[in-house]
Amino acid sequence: MRFIINQAGSGGERIGSLKGFVKISTAVIETPASALFTQSGSVVHLTNEVLSKVFSNPKLLWVPLSKSYQLETGLKAQGEGVAKFAGLQNHLTCVTLHGASEITPSGHFESDSVPLWTKNGKKMISANRYMDLMEVFKPDIILAIADGHTSLDEGSKRISKALDRTSNMLNMCVTRHKNSTCLQDSSLIGVIVGVGEERKCEQSIQNILTYKENLSGVTLEGITDGSEESLTVPLEKLEAIFKRVGDALPKDFLCIIEGCWNPAVVVTAIEHGWDLFDGSYPLKLTNAGHALALQLDVNQDNKELCILNLNDESYKDDFQPVLASCECLACKKHTRAYIRHLLNTREMLASVLLSIHNLHHFDEFFHHARLHIASRTFDVFKKHIIKQYDFYKQNKKDVPIPTIQDVKTSKKKEKNKKRRVSDDDIDNVVKSDNSL
């Protein structure tokens, strides 16, 4: 894979393209872009058939190992890598250890290995084992194994250890990558950790730059440990980090930001030269019953909130599409009222329709970002988006956040209720992962 910068904007923002993929030689991923978040190798809630109704061109699939570890045996038997195995051979893949938005237990680290939290519990993974798995998953892009799941206010001692561990593991990843014949078609990405402490972060970057020739880019971890609190960093603070780290990196590096960041954070990161995002944000919206409804035209104000909570009863007889200007299948054929009904009855099609819309619209958001970079008006676009998101934050309906205890009991109640009400048609079998 090659990363080529096609055009720089008036600030640090830039348009680039990922191309030269060996598996799909014609594929081009234009950046800034978002990947599509997967679980078990599938874009969450969407089959190959439905995904092809959303995107006709190759996309980058974000594959956290924690949520696809159980594919290993099948992958070995098949031998053609995770995209093909998951029925998505027309798309490209990027494998990482965990999704940045997963909440994982703290601790459990060993000197040369990190815990991988899978559906079947903890697996200790060394850099060697990780690269063995990469030879089985055969992704187009590999994020090096790292200890990056820490928040900005993580303690100094913990960060030092994270730094050492990450550095040692990167060394092993680079060596294995160089010597593996079957990984020659995969690009390796270094992981920046310990971002909360400026000096440690610099060290982390320096470590990575030691292997500059062997790496195609970096990914920024060490900001969030997956918790909601770690995501509620003031935008100015994040912006300072994006700028400081972005400026310290070689220009030809692909710059990735992991985590469930809202559109205001995304445009801020783009402005400082960050190219690729992990796609967990639209999934989080979908799992919450929310629809992204940004006004992408900078000449028009958004007359509604930029995120619609379709669980709300007020949509029960709202027969408009989620977003009138949207060209996705869900907006072309279905209404807010129908999606609200599907959410209310806990039908799986709700997540399918919301995924279709949210993925399409999030993709359009990046498309518009690129258009504005090209026409050197990104600053206008950025302000337009931040304004909408701020307005949403101030005006969204306050929904009390249930404590864990509440969630459990209310789920139980709901279950009992369902038993009585429904035809046993209701799915207790598959529970979508709301925590992400």
Added chain:
Amino acid sequence: MGAKSLALSFSVQAECNVSRARAGLMKLPHYEIKTPVFMPVGTQGTMKGLLPDQLETLDCEIILGNTYHLGNRPGTEVLEKAGGLHNFMGWNRGLLTDSGGFQMVSLLKLAEITEEGVKFKSPYDDSEIMLTPEKSIEIQNCIGADIIMQLDDVVQTTFQDYDRIKEATERTSRWLDRCLKAHKRPTEQSIFPIVQGLLNKDLREQSAKDHMTKNVNGFAIGGLSGGEAKDDFWPMVSLGTGILDKNKPRYLMGVGLAIDLVVCVALGIDMFDCVFPTRTARFGCALINKGQLNLKQKQYETDLNPIDNDCSCSTCKNYTRAYLHCIVTLETVACHLISVHNIAFQMRLMRTMREHIEKGTFPQFVKKFVNELYSDGNYPTWIVNSLNSVGINIVRK
């Protein structure tokens, strides 16, 4: 020849010259249906995670909605504003709704059935609700399906008390009159009466004969597939198709297992519905001619075949058993993928039967099908007897 009305016209296109099987065309306001047909069940105005577009690709021509559930959520007010369920869910082909009576009796222990209707406590707010024949039709008029069902007095299939069964059967006939009288959209929707009488031959005969005197466009056979022995089941189907007008469609409610479909088509049934194909999908079970695969089993861990090599559905074209094994009961995608395959399986079976009826080779098809399913030649008695009764002689090896 056939029933003609604005709401439904049915014509038999081809008949098997051995059994009672027939292939027909049923013209409904929203779509023209080729029978025999299997109708997947989309209880709450959705087919278990599949888009209406996917159902069209799968060649589904008519699907089911449940009046009881839809009447509660989204409710008639919303459905009315939406202009009916077709609009609400974005489905332009055939729709059929049940009467709502079955759910009440099967789900609610508190239901009390009187001549007026079914009285029960709402599971949503514990208030008392009375579902009368008039109310059921009112809701179904609002939902706007092409075919709607009369409210019937439902008794558990294996129930034994003769007096109660007799009462229910006769009441079903009386309720039919009330339903027909209450029907507000006869040029757009057809009410099907339901033949009741459980496993009692005389009562069933009486019920079918009563219904035959009414001005209706088709008939349903109900009260079966409720846990009764197969030896008790098929004679009741046969009795129904023997009496009911040949020129009108006959719908056997709640039946959808492949072998049951084959036998009952031979007995002269045109329409079926069942939650089984989509329900079993959610537990990781995929349908094949030889029965079903439980994809959760370890034996599929490294099996790189599709579910069925002969199947052309999007699941079989793109996914292996090994991959499905990894994701069943874990990812919603697994439900969708297996539901697609299972519906494709049902559709293909019905299409194959239609083609054989048209070509005059239906008896041969039945023999081949049964032989493949019971490759040891150990055919169950009920299959041998039911098929023999319509002239398809299969003999145990």
